[in-house]
Amino acid sequence: MSFHEDLSLRVEKVNKLLESVMKVDTGLSEYLMEAMRYSVYGTGKRLRPILMEASAELFRGDAPELPYFMAAIELIHSYSLVHDDMPCIDNDEYRRGRKTTHAVYGETTALLAGDGLLNFAYETAAAAFNDTKDPVKTANALKILARKAGIFGMVGGQAVDVHCEKNNDPLTQEKLLYIHENKTAALIEAAMMIGAVLGGASQTDVKKMEEAASAIGIAFQIRDDILDVVGTFEELGKPIGSDADNDKDTYVTLFGFDKAKEDVQMYSDKALSIIESFGGDKEFLLKLVESLISRNK
């Protein structure tokens, strides 16, 4: 089976999992559950649950708690998109060609749908205790999820990003790294660390997975910043960086194009060499990470 066939099957599997988790009878609040489903279904790449499962495969692989946490992390990712898209943050009407939740259901419902999804994520993760033989391991996975999703992770990164933008506060290298590390990398760290924990990894190996995931998240985000510049150049025919002063600062404007390209390579090499150092079934994860970092869009 080729990598792309494998990836498609995994995306399909996660979509089915999400559908089954969200097939619940919510009675009179069904309209909100409908908005929650709309927010989760659609065109997501399901990167975080797929990274989680592939990380578990480096260790003992299949664990009964995995589906609960795979669904939970995607629900958290979904809630963050719903709230980010709202008028008071990014005010986006479309995401990947599909109307955003507030554009379809209104701002009030989007706010509550995001809250509902975040709660439902923890409810889903907590249901893993029904299927576990090792509640301490499951508790460790839950602690990682909450830590990396919140003020010390994704919410913290989002807060600094939004705060700089709303206040025209210039980004510094320190702030940009904080944003990339927290807004993007933290949930990737959660995915891979939880995969490792549930797969039965040692504490040392979970720590190594955190480092690999952090490097992947940062490389992914710098690559994104590079693609923005290349995109601008191709679309506008202007020299790269010429209108940097008018734009939001990025890794490229703060560190320069050459340093950005070097750092993608450096972080990628770091992540790949950590993954290489593990036993287990690592072929898919290596290819996934390579595809993330060399992606064209």
Place this chain on the structure above:
Amino acid sequence: MSFHEDLSLRVEKVNKLLESVMKVDTGLSEYLMEAMRYSVYGTGKRLRPILMEASAELFRGDAPELPYFMAAIELIHSYSLVHDDMPCIDNDEYRRGRKTTHAVYGETTALLAGDGLLNFAYETAAAAFNDTKDPVKTANALKILARKAGIFGMVGGQAVDVHCEKNNDPLTQEKLLYIHENKTAALIEAAMMIGAVLGGASQTDVKKMEEAASAIGIAFQIRDDILDVVGTFEELGKPIGSDADNDKDTYVTLFGFDKAKEDVQMYSDKALSIIESFGGDKEFLLKLVESLISRNK
């Protein structure tokens, strides 16, 4: 010690607990943590954590996991107020004479502060696993918290309430009971059930606590609806219910004043007789419940 002295000491204890839980170094996202602290400190009655602890006292009492869950449930209550007050829901500038979070920090920060608080609640609850000797019991408490806070509880009730209001959808008796049961009672159920679970109650007793808490929540809310009418009568000098058609429907407009008063009594009696049926130290809880239902504002 009088009931009111006891209550004041308990409020003070919860305030200290919340301060210590929120005394964390969040680095660059400190401004958001500041908005989160603002949302939690202030003039809260701390009803839910106090009910939780008092419920534990009906059983084995002091449990090492209690402070984590007491803080967590108050953080969840706080997040729900922050989001409820936002312009797209109730658009309230003041709550009990104090500026609301969005009025002080802006809408964007209020949205993220609510998200941060909800996540932090689960992070705080999950930290109970560090101090527990019984991870299965702790997991049961966590499952109750997530269930009662989310789409099958508080968020669900809030959704139906907001949906009816925004769409000028008339309230029916069924919808109003759903709203009172979920928006108000669900988190009180969580508080008392978690207290019972952590105190070592049997499943049967946890179920009885759920029934008592549900009755308390509904009685509390009907009493609120009655006070609204009495307030209107005293302020405006109009006959009770005369302007009901211009107002939002309440328990009083839908069921009538006499039935509302009877039902407060019926739910209260039910709650008190369940609590009476337990052993343990129940004096404070009985007085607290009585004070909730006979309160004047």
